Amino acid sequence: MLSGLRTVYRRPVVVRSGLLILKATATTLTIPVEHSFGDKTIENNEQTESNRLSKTMTKFWEKVGVNHSKEKGHYEIQLDGKTLKTPMGHPLSVPSNQKQLAYLLAHEWANLPDLKVKTHQLPLTSLAARTVDLKHSAADAANGSEEAAAKIGTPDDIRYNLLRYLDTDTCLIMAANDEYSGKLRKKQDDLYLPLKKEFEDFFTEYAKSHSDELLVPEGGVTLEHLDCETDGLRGNQQSLATQAIVLHWLKSLPLAHLVALERAVLTSKSFLAGASLLRSSCCDPTLLKELYQFNKNSPEDYFHRTVREIVEMANLETIFQTEEWGEVEDTHDVDAEDWLRNLTAATLITK
Known part of the structure; x- marks a missing residue:
């Protein structure tokens, strides 16, 4: 297969340390040969609202709110005055330019039924939370920590x-x-x-x-x-x-x-x-x-x-x-x- 690729593109293709390396330009581009699939978010024992909901399947709050922090430049979603946490324990927030999304997230939590709550009824929250967790995962990986990446992956x-x-x-x-x-x-x-x-x-x-x-x-x-x-x-x-x-x-x-x-x-x-x-x-x-x-x-x-x-x-x-x-x-x-x-x-x- 590799010889065929060399013939078609007339560029050297090398397999090294699990990577396909295409030397096609001044900047070498690499593509992993093996990699796991899909969203690797997993349940863990972090004391967060998302994990509590996933485990208890019941509604445990009365009021849902949105708090805008000008200093931090984002909106935070709150339950009974406390900021929601993502599955990895980070505050659930969206940038200030996404006010509509912040209120849609609050609406998602405010309109969950009282009993037998299913986590798939929070599709927006799961996406927003994954974005936040991946941002921290990428930052941790850049600083040499692989713990978060092992749990949820990286961008x-x-x-x-x-x-x-x-x-x-x-x-x-x-x-x-x-x-x-x-x-x-x-x-x-x-x-x-x-x-x-x-x-x-x-x-x-x-x-x-x-x-x-x-x-x-x-x-x-x-x-x-x-x-x-x-x-x-x-x-x-x-x-x-x-x-x-x-x-x-x-x-x-x-x-x-x-x-x-x-x-x-x-x-x-x-x-x-x-x-x-x-x-x-x-x-x-x-x-x-x-x-x-x-x-x-x-x-x-x-x-x-x-x-x-x-x-x-x-x-x-x-x-x-x-x-x-x-x-x-x-x-x-x-x-x-x-x-x-x-x-x-x-x-x-x-x-």
């Missing part, structure tokens, strides 16, 4: 794990022509091919704007896809040049946006679906221009997909299955609500 863990989903992306796997009388493949062609072209242009333009750091493939970025009609049983894999470009983009994202992308990708099992949601939900003019819509000429041309369009895009085969065989009660309907809850929360955390 780099998220980036490398998300990169792997690009190889197995639902939106880059095309069904055989005879499935569902050809209707599934036609719908995939209608939805996936324009999406594939959009992100090929997106990452090509990104690479060109960072050409002093990134290798721009001849002809631009090409996202490899798997066609079950002609490719048979084989895996799909993006080139190292493409991975390096996507990884560079991931490292440019604000931490809260990276956490939102993680939730969206883990829910949809599609990197392109998650990136579509991120590009569609951001409202910051600077970030739109620099990170999300730089391949567009004007706001009228901006790439945008609604949450429901993203659900359809990433869940297309299941949609055809339920149309053909019927819906399984308490399975497909619950899954659909879970998708909407998680993806909507991911959009709100980026506002």
Whole structure:
């Protein structure tokens, strides 16, 4: 496999200490060969409200409030006058420019039922708390402490794990022509091919704007896809040049946006679906221009997909299955609500 990569990219590819090293530019880019998957947040014995709720499953507070600290430059969410703590024991806070999010978090806690509280009823809190904990984890790791990283990971863990989903992306796997009388493949062609072209242009333009750091493939970025009609049983894999470009983009994202992308990708099992949601939900003019819509000429041309369009895009085969065989009660309907809850929360955390 490595010799094939050398032939295609005419760049030395070296395996060293568990890393694939692509010497494509003045700055060497590395991608871990092995890495654990997903959100590594775990329950622990920290005396925090989140952990107490997870263990008791009951409501133990009366009043929910929001406190703005001008000195600290953030809002803190409070229960009965005491600031909420994240699972790792840090104050649950959001920046001053996210006042709406602060009150949405308070609303989430204020409207929980009295009995049998489920932690999945706090999707915004889990995202905000993960952002706070990861910020501290990254700072601790930079100072030589690996304790927090061992429990919840680091931002780099998220980036490398998300990169792997690009190889197995639902939106880059095309069904055989005879499935569902050809209707599934036609719908995939209608939805996936324009999406594939959009992100090929997106990452090509990104690479060109960072050409002093990134290798721009001849002809631009090409996202490899798997066609079950002609490719048979084989895996799909993006080139190292493409991975390096996507990884560079991931490292440019604000931490809260990276956490939102993680939730969206883990829910949809599609990197392109998650990136579509991120590009569609951001409202910051600077970030739109620099990170999300730089391949567009004007706001009228901006790439945008609604949450429901993203659900359809990433869940297309299941949609055809339920149309053909019927819906399984308490399975497909619950899954659909879970998708909407998680993806909507991911959009709100980026506002």
